[in-house]
Amino acid sequence: MSTHDDHVIETHGLSRRYGRKLALDHLDLRIPRGRIHAIVGANGAGKSTLFRILLGFLAPSAGRARILGRDSQQLTPEDRGRIGFVNEEHTLPGWMRVSAIARMHHREYARWNQRAYEEVIGHYHVLPEQKVGQLSRGERAGFNLALALARSPELLILDEPTLGLDVVAKRAFLESLLYSNAADDCTVIYCSHQMEEIERVADNLIILERGRLMHMSAPEEFCSRVTHWVADIPFKGPEPSTVPGLLERQRLDGLHHYLVLDQDEGFAEFLRGVGARSIQSMPVGLDRAVNAFLAKNHAAPAAAA
Amino acid sequence: MARTQALMIRIATGDSRSIGKQIVDGIRMKIATGELAPGDQLPSVRGLAQQLTINPNTVAKAYTELTTEGWLDSRQGLGLYVAPLRQRLSDAERERRFDDAVQRFVHDVVPLNVTVDEVQTRMAAEFDALTPRKTA
Numbered sequence: 001m002s003t004h005d006d007h008v009i010e011t012h013g014l015s016r017r018y019g020r021k022l023a024l025d026h027l028d029l030r031i032p033r034g035r036i037h038a039i040v041g042a043n044g045a046g047k048s049t050l051f052r053i054l055l056g057f058l059a060p061s062a063g064r065a066r067i068l069g070r071d072s073q074q075l076t077p078e079d080r081g082r083i084g085f086v087n088e089e090h091t092l093p094g095w096m097r098v099s100a101i102a103r104m105h106h107r108e109y110a111r112w113n114q115r116a117y118e119e120v121i122g123h124y125h126v127l128p129e130q131k132v133g134q135l136s137r138g139e140r141a142g143f144n145l146a147l148a149l150a151r152s153p154e155l156l157i158l159d160e161p162t163l164g165l166d167v168v169a170k171r172a173f174l175e176s177l178l179y180s181n182a183a184d185d186c187t188v189i190y191c192s193h194q195m196e197e198i199e200r201v202a203d204n205l206i207i208l209e210r211g212r213l214m215h216m217s218a219p220e221e222f223c224s225r226v227t228h229w230v231a232d233i234p235f236k237g238p239e240p241s242t243v244p245g246l247l248e249r250q251r252l253d254g255l256h257h258y259l260v261l262d263q264d265e266g267f268a269e270f271l272r273g274v275g276a277r278s279i280q281s282m283p284v285g286l287d288r289a290v291n292a293f294l295a296k297n298h299a300a301p302a303a304a305a
Numbered sequence: 306m307a308r309t310q311a312l313m314i315r316i317a318t319g320d321s322r323s324i325g326k327q328i329v330d331g332i333r334m335k336i337a338t339g340e341l342a343p344g345d346q347l348p349s350v351r352g353l354a355q356q357l358t359i360n361p362n363t364v365a366k367a368y369t370e371l372t373t374e375g376w377l378d379s380r381q382g383l384g385l386y387v388a389p390l391r392q393r394l395s396d397a398e399r400e401r402r403f404d405d406a407v408q409r410f411v412h413d414v415v416p417l418n419v420t421v422d423e424v425q426t427r428m429a430a431e432f433d434a435l436t437p438r439k440t441a
Binding site for chain 1: 318319320321322323324325326351354355358359360361362363
């Protein structure tokens, strides 16, 4: 076994340029084997480009990408059989029957596991004789997941799999992912904007921004980097550019609210130094922490003077 | 043989406490109040994960923490049980946590302008309500 096998995904200085824009900017990413890894990032952070390169549908402009220890540009059909991919579009031919598609996959994939297929599809009211075009969005998502897991992939990439699903379908999807025996030996990469889901499923949180890796750790470790401070500061308060670690600020009912990154008790000193009378701080939840982090560098029109 | 005790805890996403921490806190509270008694069997990792729709690894980590702290005992191949009552923390750790909790409490309560007498009466009543009930 090669040493690359410790990581299911490994990129070195991976860049992809579209005209003047860098979708991936010297990305160095190493995702260890096993468990569920959530990737979050604003739209345009480079997630889709990364997946296209990893699956060999797109060539990098510079750098290298390896998936399951193989160069992503030289994947064989056998390599592809070890990787499952489900995206939000859930594209399958609408005129085909569920049973026909399942049979086709059964023939095509050597590692097909019929029991896993039945276990996952059992979460949904999908009949074998139904045509794909007749399935609801949630049923199509479940059908796609069942097909992907039945192929016994070593790596399963889910790109916004629950987008547009109602709460019932979402729950069925998460249950079939988290508790199916089929998913036990599989490394899962889970891409989503829904923090509520990420909190429930992710062992590891990966934050991408503008094609670069910004953070990787257990979700709760990321939360502990962000704190919420409220201070009573007379008048305008400090110039935002002088506030250390500032992610987000608001003035509510005359009080200054700051969400800051990587600040300890020293931040209270800073607030006192700019004339704060009362100071309070508290931890924040994952949703708030990630949103503030991503919002900080989000493009905004140049401020009016 | 003890049957698995239903574990009526709730978790909330969006909370500043991680889901794992919420489980640890929830189970500790249930043991402290006597709702879970020594010898009661905890749900399996997979069972509790499914009950709460969360990743089984999160439950496993919470159980490990509770076992390390001495709240739960693991019986090889049989599962996890509430440990017999005993001093679960070192004196120093107990002191530190007590200190933390009191500081937090004082911070919260002082702005409310309540008197020390009011605090003591209320605390006594709350502790009374928590005293383990003897159930058959």
